Amino acid sequence: MKRRVELRNHPRELRFFHMRLGIGAGFVLLLFLLLFSRFFYLQVSQRDHYHTLAEANRISIAPIVPNRGLIFDRNGEVLAHNYSAYTLEIVPNRTANLEALIDELSTIVEIGARDRKRFRKLMDESKRFESLPIRTRLSDVEVARFAANRYRFPGVEIKARLFRQYPKGEIASHVVGYIGRINDRDLEQLEAGKNLANYRGSLYMGKIGIEQSYEQELHGITGFEEMETDAAGRIIRVISRTPPVSGNDLTLSLDIRLQEVAEKAFGDRRGALVAIDPATGDVLAFVSKPGFDPNLFVDGIDSENWDLLNNSIDRPLNNRALRGLYPPGSTFKPFMALAGLELKKRTPRQEISDTGYFSLPGSSHRFRDWKAGGHGYVDLHKSLVVSCDTYYYGLAHDLGIDSIFNFVSQFGLGKKTGIDIEGEAGGLLPSQEWKMKRYKQKWYAGDTISVGIGQGYNLATPLQLAFATAILASGGTAFRPHLVKRIRNSKDDDIQEITAQPLYTLDLDPVNLEHIRNALVAVTQPGGTAALAGAGAAYTFAGKTGTSQVIGMKQGEKYVENKIQERHRDHALFVAYAPAQAPRIALAVLVENSGHGGAAAAPVARLVMDYHLLGRLPAEQVANSIPEDENGAYD
The missing domain is CATH 3.90.1310.10 (Penicillin-binding protein 2a (Domain 2))
Incomplete structure (x- = not known):
């Protein structure tokens, strides 16, 4: 029997086995090291980051x-x-x-x-x-x-x-x-x-x-x-x-009851009213008609109501008192008259002969008075009482546009009042510099004539007219108009009062100022353009009517109200303050396309003043129309 020979090399196999075992162990160790390093990175190095993410998933x-x-x-x-x-x-x-x-x-x-x-x-x-x-x-x-x-x-x-x-x-x-x-x-x-x-x-x-x-x-x-x-x-x-x-x-500062009286006085007519306390600048009433229901906007206004408001020909979303720009018409005349006295271009007793028109020297063009045939002899007092255009055509020519601009701008016309709501329009009190900048044209003498009666380039908001009237009523002290009177802090119930903020005081001659005031009182008495509005008043008040042209008339063409489209008719204006000797309210009223200040705007003002001063409405004889007479009642 042959002996079997062993061919395997055990030492070498054992060596390879140990080597493979070492490699495997090293690989496993490497994996554990990688796992540990990743674990260390996540659990130690990035602990704060992942803790924040976990909390974010758990906490809202x-x-x-x-x-x-x-x-x-x-x-x-x-x-x-x-x-x-x-x-x-x-x-x-x-x-x-x-x-x-x-x-x-x-x-x-x-x-x-x-x-x-x-x-x-x-x-x-x-x-x-x-x-x-x-x-x-x-x-x-x-x-x-x-x-x-x-x-x-x-x-x-x-x-x-x-x-x-x-x-x-x-x-x-x-x-x-x-x-x-x-x-x-x-x-x-x-x-x-x-x-x-x-x-x-x-x-x-x-x-x-x-x-x-x-x-x-x-x-x-x-x-x-x-x-x-x-x-x-x-x-x-x-x-x-x-x-x-x-x-x-x-x-x-608003009195909502007074506001309601004022808004109802307009009825269905369009217009604006601003009433101010001349001693503080408190705005007592601030009307723009028509208005709108603010509750419609709370949830997001629907398209149907939005179309009704936005596309209405009456523009109910337009704040006429704050942004409406209108020629001030004859309500501009008291400031012109005061300028004439202060700048010594007129004296109280100096008269002119009013034949119904004024012409510039060397010109055939006639600037016509509102009353055909004129008012006869007119001094400063009568010029305001009957609102004589011819008197102010001549005065404007004598003063010149730069003097008019420099003096009248002191009353706040042509610039923002600074009232505490956004969106106020600045108005326009023209000057030579303004026209050159705006139109690249020089100023003509005829431009000055129109400015003298509050027409031409002249534009003002009802707020500015009320502000200017309040300055006149206070004797020359201007208070910034404001609507917010008091702020209550919800944290501690602390009350912050909005005190009167006098902006400036004009250096006016008291005698000249008294002449203007007396004439404005006479405007509301028999013979004046606001006589009917002043009838039966339990107090004395001062006022000035005005008519603001919407479209110009050709020379020689007569204004016939019922032949003109309603939206093209003149606006009615009235400025006033009361009581005359110790004013507690100054206001401006504008009624769009209603014709003459004495007929449409003055009665609205009377309603507001009666309610504010007396706590009631005026006597029934104060109507919304005025009969035609010879005393300028149509201005």
Whole structure:
């Protein structure tokens, strides 16, 4: 039997085995080292980062919108307040088929065509991840019905929100303004003002009027809630809460009862009225007719109402008192008369012979008086009482446009008053420099003649006319007009009073001023252009009527009101202050396309002054029309 020979090399195999074992062990060790290093990186180096992410998944921070401040009139009547209501809201990017979702929702909660239109409009203006209301002011029954079916509607929820309400509706709508949904332009402005963080969760902000101009006072400070949530996003508990701070309450100088009297006095006519306390600058009434209902804008105005307001020929959204520009007409004459006395171009007893027209030396062109045949001999006093155009044609020529501009601009005409709401128009008091800059043309003598009676390039807002009249009433002291009288701090109930802010005092000769005042009182008495408005008054008041041309008349052409289209007829103007010896109210009234100041505007002013001074309306003999007479009653 042959012996078997062993061919395997055990030492070598053992050596290779140990080598493979070492390599495997090294590889395993390397893997463990890599795993450990990754574990160390995640658990030690990046602990804070991942702890924050974990907490973010577990903890949700929600803003708490503050209560908006309230707005009151000077007597404590509420002009703007808040109430709580439930809204049904959708986050558009959390649903695949939005239309189908809304259709299904409508089987649970009533959703009308107007709600759908408003929702689409909000979607166009907002980000898709924002919660948008499809229905507001849900009833308790609707809330309960949706709550029972909530599981069927991902991305839909009910929220309790505060809504703004304006209990007076159209009354003082241009003053109070309204709030509206925050849009992209608002966001840009908030970001530029570094105030965006304070509007987290807020959907609305002030758009016009006091709501806009005092937005920072009214909005308040946003609070926050820190809440623990589960994996499904449901709230488990509230961890911490930083309460919001309500906005500050505003008390206006406005007397809402006086405002109502003034607005009703206009009836269906278009126009504006501004009444000021000449001793403080308090705005007592601020009317622009027609107005609008600010409640329409709170939820987002629907297209139908927007079209009615925006396309109306009466322009109800236009604030005529603040931005309406009109030739001041004969209400400009008191300032011209005072300029003539102060600059020594006229004396009180100096007379002219008014034959019914004025012609520049060397010219055949006639600037006609409103009264055919003229007023005969006219001194300064009579020129105001009967509103003689011819007197002021000559005075304007003698003064020159630069002297007119320099003197009359002291009364605030041709520039903004600085009232505390945004959007004021500046008006226009022309000068040689202005015409060259605007038209690249020199100033002609004929231009000055028209300016002398408040026509031509002359333009003023009703606010500026009231401001100028208040300066005249106060003896030359100008107080900045303001609408907010008091601010109550919601944190500590501290009251900030808005005190009178005298801007300047004119250096006027008291004797000259008295001549003007006496003449303006005579305007409201028998023989004056506002005689009927002054009849039976329990106090003495001063005033000046005016007629503001809308379209120019050709030379020799006579103005016949009933032959002119209504929208082309002259505007009626009246400025006044009362009582004459110790004025407590100064005002300007404009009634569009209503003809003559004595007939249309003065009676409105009388109603307002009677209510403010006496607490009642005037006697029934104060009518809205005036009979034709020979005393200039048609100016």
